[in-house]
Amino acid sequence: MDALPKTVDLRGEFESSGVREVLEELDHDMIGLAPVKSRIREAAAQLLVEKARKTLGLTHLTPTLHMSFTGNPGTGKTTVALKMAGLLKRLGYVRKGHLVSVTRDDLVGQYIGHTAPKTKEVLKRAMGGVLFIDEAYYLYRPDNERDYGQEAIEILLQIMENNRDDLVVILAGYADRMDTFFNANPGFRSRIAHHIDFPDYTDAELLAITEHMMAEQNYRATDDARTAFGEYIGLRRAQPHFANARSIRNAFDRARLRQANRLFAAAEGPLDAEALSTLVEADVRASRVFSGGLDSRTAEMEGKK
Amino acid sequence: MRNTQGTFSFLPDLTDDQISAQIQYCLDKDWAVGVEYCYDPHPRNIYWDMWGNPMFDLKDPKGVMMELADCRKVHGDAYIRLNAFDNTRAVESVTLSFIVNRPKVEPRIRMTRQEVDGRSIRYTHEIAR
Numbered sequence: 001m002d003a004l005p006k007t008v009d010l011r012g013e014f015e016s017s018g019v020r021e022v023l024e025e026l027d028h029d030m031i032g033l034a035p036v037k038s039r040i041r042e043a044a045a046q047l048l049v050e051k052a053r054k055t056l057g058l059t060h061l062t063p064t065l066h067m068s069f070t071g072n073p074g075t076g077k078t079t080v081a082l083k084m085a086g087l088l089k090r091l092g093y094v095r096k097g098h099l100v101s102v103t104r105d106d107l108v109g110q111y112i113g114h115t116a117p118k119t120k121e122v123l124k125r126a127m128g129g130v131l132f133i134d135e136a137y138y139l140y141r142p143d144n145e146r147d148y149g150q151e152a153i154e155i156l157l158q159i160m161e162n163n164r165d166d167l168v169v170i171l172a173g174y175a176d177r178m179d180t181f182f183n184a185n186p187g188f189r190s191r192i193a194h195h196i197d198f199p200d201y202t203d204a205e206l207l208a209i210t211e212h213m214m215a216e217q218n219y220r221a222t223d224d225a226r227t228a229f230g231e232y233i234g235l236r237r238a239q240p241h242f243a244n245a246r247s248i249r250n251a252f253d254r255a256r257l258r259q260a261n262r263l264f265a266a267a268e269g270p271l272d273a274e275a276l277s278t279l280v281e282a283d284v285r286a287s288r289v290f291s292g293g294l295d296s297r298t299a300e301m302e303g304k305k
Numbered sequence: 306m307r308n309t310q311g312t313f314s315f316l317p318d319l320t321d322d323q324i325s326a327q328i329q330y331c332l333d334k335d336w337a338v339g340v341e342y343c344y345d346p347h348p349r350n351i352y353w354d355m356w357g358n359p360m361f362d363l364k365d366p367k368g369v370m371m372e373l374a375d376c377r378k379v380h381g382d383a384y385i386r387l388n389a390f391d392n393t394r395a396v397e398s399v400t401l402s403f404i405v406n407r408p409k410v411e412p413r414i415r416m417t418r419q420e421v422d423g424r425s426i427r428y429t430h431e432i433a434r
Contacts, residue, residue: 095365095367096364096365098364120371123368123371124360124363124367124368124369124371124372125362125363125364125368127363127364127365127367127368127371128364128365128366128367128368129364129365163367166365166367167367
């Protein structure tokens with residue numbers, strides 16, 4: 001057996017393992033999410049030190065890595081889970097670092113005996129990487145006695161305890177419902193190391209996300225369009241089923257649709273790249289959100305949009 | 306008599322780590338891995354019973370090792386082998402097949418001769434337990 005090293009260079013490890021790149025990517029690609037980023041940086045520091053301690057022979061137990069991400073839809077939970085998978089791979093805590101994203105339907109069967117093989121198949125695929133369970137609280141349905149979610153829960157708990165070297169599990173969902181879920185299944189809470197809450201984006205952050213999305217897809221907006229988008233965000237937030245960044249993405253897609261239709265209808269002669277990439281105020285203002293949302297229009301009028 | 310069917314069969318039994326390494330090799334080459342078992346080690350018995358379905362979408366050997374552990378629990382005294390299937394065009398066949406579990410006492414193979422047409426000999430092999 002080789003002699004263990006006496007010292008370890010944390011900075012050096014930080015650079016060479018590629019952790020810095022992942023954290024910088026996280027900082028750069030995801031707008032806002034300050035508490036999430038700081039928590040992940042802390043977790044990365046802890047894992048780096050654990051790894052250093054392992055190199056010096058001070059510890060050999062795998063730390064608990066399972067996590068719970070709570071927050072409203074569209075706040076970046078799946079995206080951050082993917083980044084987390086990359087981070088864990090660089091630090092050597094998971095072997096392959098791929099992300100398998102499932103919901104209750106992928107784990108729970110429809111008849112007796114169906115759940116265990118279904119859950120096992122998902123777990124086999126996820127081994128060596130990260131298993132991301134979205135809307136995890138749907139696994140637990142105490143009101144329906146013919147529900148097989150409990151079986152999936154038992155299997156998951158066992159795997160989370162015994163296969164900590166092979167798999168990291170991330171549960172995600174709304175904060176209050178996850179709380180109820182954990183209270184009903186205390187086994188989960190004790191197996192989860194990091195509870196991270198994803199706050200809603202502010203209006204300014206959503207606007208920044210829009211700009212980011214536009215830049216990525218080679219679109220630009222006129223100043224009026226930008227103002228209109230700012231107002232859109234404020235109005236949309238108040239309407240039901242607001243899904244943060246996802247709603248913004250959908251709004252952007254619809255604006256592009258209207259732009260395409262405008263260009264097509266008014267086409268006279270060749271269009272240059274600038275015309276094809278510019279969104280004007282009308283493309284944004286045409287949205288139903290400005291007139292009270294989906295419910296306030298009749299089906300006939302919707303046909304005209 | 307030690308069964309020498311398949312790859313690595315002349316080597317001592319593979320440890321779980323070595324089996325994992327072989328599975329990783331198969332996964333790196335995008336081969337599907339399947340687990341099979343049988344109780345009849347006759348050399349002409351090439352079709353063994355499948356344990357579960359072949360695994361096409363795994364990234365890590367742990368998934369296969371889990372299936373293998375389950376198979377050993379149920380069929381601990383059978384021959385268990387792993388097959389790797391290469392699906393590239395014009396290959397489409399099993400490219401690696403090796404035994405990963407053997408019964409505690411391996412049966413002997415007995416050869417019988419049968420004389421036909423005067424002095425011509427026909428040979429058959431049987432498993433003698």
